[in-house]
Structure formats: C-alpha cells, structure tokens
Amino acid sequence: MTRREFFLAVAMLAPMARDAIAQQSVTKKRIAVVSTIMKVTDMRIGGDPFYDLLFTELKRLGYVEGENLIIDRYSGEGVSQRYPDLAREVVSTKPDLIVSASSGLTSIFKAETSTIPIVAYTGDPIRFGLISSLAHPGGNITGVSVDAGIEIWGKRLALLTEAVPKLANVVFISSQPAWDMAGGNAVRETAQKLGISLTSAIVANPFGEADYRRAFGSIRRDQVDGLMFSDEFPHWANRDLLVQLVKETRLPAMFVHRFEVEAGGLMSYSYDGSPGLRTNAKQIVEILRGANPADMPYVQEVRFELVINLKTAKALGLDIPAGLVARADAVVE
Numbered sequence: 001m002t003r004r005e006f007f008l009a010v011a012m013l014a015p016m017a018r019d020a021i022a023q024q025s026v027t028k029k030r031i032a033v034v035s036t037i038m039k040v041t042d043m044r045i046g047g048d049p050f051y052d053l054l055f056t057e058l059k060r061l062g063y064v065e066g067e068n069l070i071i072d073r074y075s076g077e078g079v080s081q082r083y084p085d086l087a088r089e090v091v092s093t094k095p096d097l098i099v100s101a102s103s104g105l106t107s108i109f110k111a112e113t114s115t116i117p118i119v120a121y122t123g124d125p126i127r128f129g130l131i132s133s134l135a136h137p138g139g140n141i142t143g144v145s146v147d148a149g150i151e152i153w154g155k156r157l158a159l160l161t162e163a164v165p166k167l168a169n170v171v172f173i174s175s176q177p178a179w180d181m182a183g184g185n186a187v188r189e190t191a192q193k194l195g196i197s198l199t200s201a202i203v204a205n206p207f208g209e210a211d212y213r214r215a216f217g218s219i220r221r222d223q224v225d226g227l228m229f230s231d232e233f234p235h236w237a238n239r240d241l242l243v244q245l246v247k248e249t250r251l252p253a254m255f256v257h258r259f260e261v262e263a264g265g266l267m268s269y270s271y272d273g274s275p276g277l278r279t280n281a282k283q284i285v286e287i288l289r290g291a292n293p294a295d296m297p298y299v300q301e302v303r304f305e306l307v308i309n310l311k312t313a314k315a316l317g318l319d320i321p322a323g324l325v326a327r328a329d330a331v332v333e
Contacts, residue, residue: 029063029288030070032095034086034109036102037078037207037237044073049259050101050236053274057281063288076105078206078234087112097287099280102233103128106141114140117293119283121276123147125298134298142283142293144276146301153183153231154190156269159306160226160254161194162324163267163313167226167252169197171219174230176202183230207234209241216245227253231270239263252316261307262332266316271301305329 033043033051042048045055055065063069074090076083087108090098095116100106103122110118110130120143122128127147131137134145161167170191178184179200191198199222201215219227227246229235235242236257243263246253255261255268279299287293309332313320325331 028068028070029096030072031097031099031284031288032072032074032090032093033099034074034076034090034101034105036076036080036083036105037234038075040073040075043075048237050273050277053277054099054281057278058284061281061285063285078208078237080104080205083108091116097284099284100143103130106130106143110139110141116140117142117287119143119280119287119293121146121280124149131298134300136294137296137298138294140293142287142296142298144279144283144299144301146271146273146276148271148301148304150182150186152269152304153186156254156256157187157190157196157198157228158194159269159324160228160252160267161196163308163320164226164252164318165321167196169199169222169224170226170228171199171201171222171224172228172230173201173203173215173235175205175207175232175234178230178232187228203234207232207238209238212238212241212245216249219251220249224249224251227251229254229256231256250316252313252318258305258307258330261309261312264309264312266309266312266318268307270304272303272305275303276301307332 035043038048043051045052065071072093072095074086076086083105091112098109098116098118100109100118101121106118106120106122107128107130118141120141122130122143122145124147125131125145130141131139172179172187174184179202188198201219203211203215239260240263243260243265247264252266255265256270258268261268283296286296306328307330308320308325308328310320311333
C-alpha cells in the first residue's frame with residue numbers, strides 16, 4: 001500500500017470510527033414501569049392501549065427503548081400483598097425514574113424512596129397523601145390525577161337511570177374496600193335518592209376470571225336490570241372479559257372507560273386518558289433531562305366524557321332518550 005493509499009483509507013474509516021465511538025458514548029436512561037395487575041407482556045407499544053400510548057409518546061419525544069432508553073417492567077399480578085416486596089425490589093435496582101399507575105402502589109413507593117423520581121397516574125394525590133400541593137409537589141413525586149371527586153361514582157348511576165328510565169335493581173361490581181369506602185357510599189346515596197335498589201357483587205383480590213364468573217353467576221340468578229362497575233384498575237385489565245360477561249347477561253351496564261363501550265358496552269363516563277398519558281410522557285422526559293419533580297405541578301385531568309353505544313342499546317331493546325344522546329361526547333353506532 002502506498003503512502004497516499006494509506007491516508008486515503010484512514011480518511012474513509014475516520015467517520016465510521018467516530019460514529020462507533022458516538023454510539024458507545026450514548027448514555028441510556030433506565031426507567032422502571034410498574035403495574036399492579038397488567039401483564040408485563042402487555043406493557044409495550046402494540047400492547048395494552050394505556051402503555052401503548054405512553055411508550056409511543058415517549059418515542060415521539062425522543063426516548064426510544066433499545067436506543068437511549070432501558071425499560072424494566074414489573075407487575076404485582078393483582079396480589080396486593082406482594083406490592084411492598086415489589087416496591088422494595090424495584091427501588092433496590094436504583095432506576096433513574098419509576099412510573100406507577102396506581103394511587104396505592106405510589107404510596108408504597110413513597111415509603112420506600114424519597115430520592116428516586118416517581119411519575120404517577122393516580123386518583124387525588126393529596127387525599128392519598130402523596131403530595132401536599134398540586135402546584136408544588138415538593139418531593140420526589142409528580143404525575144397526573146384523574147380524580148374528579150367521589151361524586152362521579154353517583155353521577156354514573158344517575159346517567160344509567162337516564163338511559164334506562166325503568167331501572168329498579170342495580171348491581172355494583174367492585175372489591176369489598178371500594179364498596180365499603182367513600183366511592184361505594186356515594187353510589188348508595190345516589191341510589192337512595194333515585195329510588196333504586198342497589199346491591200353489591202364483590203370480587204376478591206386478586207381479580208381473576210374465576211372470581212368474575214362467580215360474581216356474574218349470582219347476578220344471573222337475581223332479578224337485576226342494570227350493572228355498574230367501580231373504577232378500580234383491575235376492571236380495566238380484565239375489560240375484554242367483563243364486556244363479554246355483560247353481553248351474556250343482556251343487561252344495560254355503566255362502564256368506566258371509553259374502550260369498554262367501543263368493545264360493546266352500553267355506556268361509560270370518565271376521564272379521557274389520552275391527554276393525561278401524554279402529560280406523563282412529557283414529565284418523564286423532563287425529569288430524565290434534569291428537571292426536579294418537586295417543582296413540576298401535579299396535573300389535574302379536567303376533561304371527562306360520556307360515551308354511548310347505540311348499537312348495543314338497539315340490541316338490548318333500549319331507546320336512549322334523545323336528550324341524553326345529544327349530551328354524549330361520543331356515540332358508537
């Protein structure tokens with residue numbers, strides 16, 4: 001090789017070497033994404049809609065798994081007794097950030113670490129003791145609150161009675177704690193005001209298929225003309241099963257989320273989760289780039305939507321009042 005050929009080869013290889021060095025020098029951030037019940041295999045792009053949107057938005061904002069981001073996924077598999085040990089395990093790995101989609105689980109993480117930033121998707125963070133101020137969280141936790149107040153539980157029953165004017169006997173499907181606490185009490189108070197007979201169908205932890213089928217077995221034996229669900233996250237994780245079980249009963253049901261109505265449920269009334277998840281993704285990116293969660297407002301979701309499936313109403317022989325349909329934010333036909 002001549003001297004000229006040698007320097008020409010070096011000049012050609014130099015950019016490739018710089019690219020290789022640059023790739024090696026990229027510092028990957030590592031986040032721990034923790035669910036109380038969702039399967040780890042569903043916590044990805046193309047999986048559960050909740051996580052699909054979160055990770056797609058992170059990718060849009062420049063954080064791509066396998067390139068500059070490592071994602072460790074964890075699930076409590078619906079067994080609440082496991083959550084403290086799970087939180088300790090996650091904290092022991094010292095991730096750059098923890099993502100938690102549960103008020104209760106976030107409370108456990110708060111007890112385990114005051115230094116690792118936590119981005120959460122929860123109910124009222126002040127009521128759950130996560131922060132002291134929405135505007136200035138002041139600690140290592142920020143996130144999005146999708147809590148519109150306990151009143152929304154009763155509002156769902158009121159909307160169901162508008163859709164089904166002859167409604168008389170309703171079953172509320174929830175865990176025992178949800179039935180016993182403020183949300184369940186709000187539904188009972190609304191039922192009493194409306195002259196509705198309200199009973200509970202309790203599903204036990206962990207919310208499994210067998211337990212749901214057992215609850216629906218008792219519903220079929222009783223004289224019931226309407227169903228409601230609490231807004232507990234395990235119902236979301238089992239939404240396809242629940243929509244199918246409700247279809248089998250041929251009863252009008254008030255669900256919590258729009259996805260369930262699009263899958264064949266009659267009605268839902270709740271927050272539109274998309275803006276909140278995009279906000280979560282933005283919060284994650286800001287923290288990974290150096291922002292302090294103590295100074296980042298805990299965002300309160302403000303948009304709530306009523307969704308009605310008119311196709312399902314027709315199949316049930318229901319004539320939804322025109323005024324209620326006009327008030328709906330979305331209609332499935």
